[in-house]
Amino acid sequence: MKYQNPSSFSHRQADKIGVLITNLGTPDAPTKPALKRYLKEFLSDPRVVEVPRLLWWLVLNLVILNIRPKRSAEAYASVWSEQGSPLLVHTRNQAKALAESLRAEHGEQLVVDFAMRYGNPSIESRVDTMLAQGVRKLLVMPLYPQYCASTTASTFDKLSEVLQRRRWMPELRFVTQYHDDPGYIDALVNKVRQFREQYGNAQKLIFSYHGIPKRYLMQGDPYHCQCYKTTRLVAKKLGLSEDEYLTTFQSRFGREEWLKPYTDETLKKLAADGVESVQVVCPGFSADCLETIEEIGEENRDYFLQGGGRSYAYIPALNDDPEHIQALEALIRQNLQGWSLNRNAEQSESLAKELSLQKSGYTLN
Numbered sequence: 001m002k003y004q005n006p007s008s009f010s011h012r013q014a015d016k017i018g019v020l021i022t023n024l025g026t027p028d029a030p031t032k033p034a035l036k037r038y039l040k041e042f043l044s045d046p047r048v049v050e051v052p053r054l055l056w057w058l059v060l061n062l063v064i065l066n067i068r069p070k071r072s073a074e075a076y077a078s079v080w081s082e083q084g085s086p087l088l089v090h091t092r093n094q095a096k097a098l099a100e101s102l103r104a105e106h107g108e109q110l111v112v113d114f115a116m117r118y119g120n121p122s123i124e125s126r127v128d129t130m131l132a133q134g135v136r137k138l139l140v141m142p143l144y145p146q147y148c149a150s151t152t153a154s155t156f157d158k159l160s161e162v163l164q165r166r167r168w169m170p171e172l173r174f175v176t177q178y179h180d181d182p183g184y185i186d187a188l189v190n191k192v193r194q195f196r197e198q199y200g201n202a203q204k205l206i207f208s209y210h211g212i213p214k215r216y217l218m219q220g221d222p223y224h225c226q227c228y229k230t231t232r233l234v235a236k237k238l239g240l241s242e243d244e245y246l247t248t249f250q251s252r253f254g255r256e257e258w259l260k261p262y263t264d265e266t267l268k269k270l271a272a273d274g275v276e277s278v279q280v281v282c283p284g285f286s287a288d289c290l291e292t293i294e295e296i297g298e299e300n301r302d303y304f305l306q307g308g309g310r311s312y313a314y315i316p317a318l319n320d321d322p323e324h325i326q327a328l329e330a331l332i333r334q335n336l337q338g339w340s341l342n343r344n345a346e347q348s349e350s351l352a353k354e355l356s357l358q359k360s361g362y363t364l365n
């Protein structure tokens with residue numbers, strides 16, 4: 001069937017509102033075959049690698065997927081816990097905390113879940129579960145504070161690809177960014193403050209964001225500007241002067257130029273210039289993952305300390321900190337406005353009355 005319906009659909013279901021938070025995704029296991037599957041899906045996305053398809057197919061399948069999975073599997077193994085990949089664990093906890101606080105107020109009418117753009121749990125599986133539960137209004141919120149076509153728009157592509165194959169699509173809302181949201185900014189400010197109260201200050205606070213090719217910025221992607229604005233708002237609230245903080249970009253991939261200054265080169269230079277202490281915060285990552293724990297927490301620490309620096313600290317992501325959950329909850333409420341959450345009994349009735357199938361002689365499976 002070209003257009004599918006959820007198998008458990010029933011006209012007797014009351015309408016529900018769904019909130020789906022998403023993140024990038026992660027391999028199913030820290031192994032070479034799992035990494036090959038994950039990287040193939042991720043790096044085949046034309047929103048991520050904007051290169052002519054045939055050329056990229058050859059490079060990806062003949063070179064990258066024969067080299068990278070082994071190296072990446074080793075890196076993932078170093079951050080993996082008993083519960084799984086950090087990104088999966090934190091995102092699951094975020095969804096659980098949001099479900100608890102939102103459902104405490106709105107009850108069964110609201111369904112909260114999470115999905116991953118690549119790998120599992122897939123957007124397709126979670127959207128189908130929601131449709132089967134009777135979700136007729138769906139709010140999707142990718143946990144990328146700064147908009148980027150490679151992440152935010154790619155999530156929308158996937159969502160619309162799934163819904164293109166469904167008979168009954170829900171009403172839809174999609175959050176594209178929250179880089180300057182006051183709740184998000186305050187959560188970051190307090191995270192840095194609390195860290196500094198406990199461990200003391202550093203000469204420099206580095207705001208490190210995931211990089212993208214510079215080409216994407218030149219072609220109009222607002223990501224770079226939104227990163228700088230997040231930094232500026234946080235630094236201002238912290239009362240930092242211009243020489244006390246920096247914005248940098250990490251996680252380069254491939255040979256072309258990415259957004260500069262690069263985090264690793266900056267840390268090497270700071271050490272060489274005699275800076276003794278730095279703290280690094282990664283506001284673009286709503287959850288700790290390989291790129292923060294291993295790349296910032298370990299690899300870049302080594303660059304700085306081996307280059308002559310004396311003190312290096314990574315300030316963890318907001319993860320499921322109560323203040324982060326509150327900020328996300330406020331954003332969700334804001335975006336649910338007008339979707340009546342406290343419907344009266346009459347409105348909550350199912351479609352069973354209007355479509356009295358038995359009476360008209362139809363049966364639906």
Ligand SMILES: C=CC1=C(C)c2cc3[nH]c(cc4nc(cc5[nH]c(cc1n2)c(C)c5CCC(=O)O)C(CCC(=O)O)=C4C)c(C)c3C=C
Pocket residue numbers: 024025026027043048049068072085087144148150151210211212213223251253284285288289290291
């Ligand atoms: C190839 C190009 C890539 C672009 C463009 C890119 C943009 C981008 N990525 C994130 C967030 C994350 N990326 C993560 C891992 C990761 N990213 C790339 C490549 C690009 N990212 C690769 C190949 C990998 C896999 C890891 C590896 O093999 O080295 C992660 C971590 C996932 C995890 O499981 O822990 C996140 C999160 C953003 C926000 C972004 C653009 C703004």
Ligand SMILES: [Fe+2]
Pocket residue numbers: 210251
């Ligand atoms: Fe990435």
Ligand SMILES: [Fe+2]
Pocket residue numbers: 224225226228
């Ligand atoms: Fe900019």
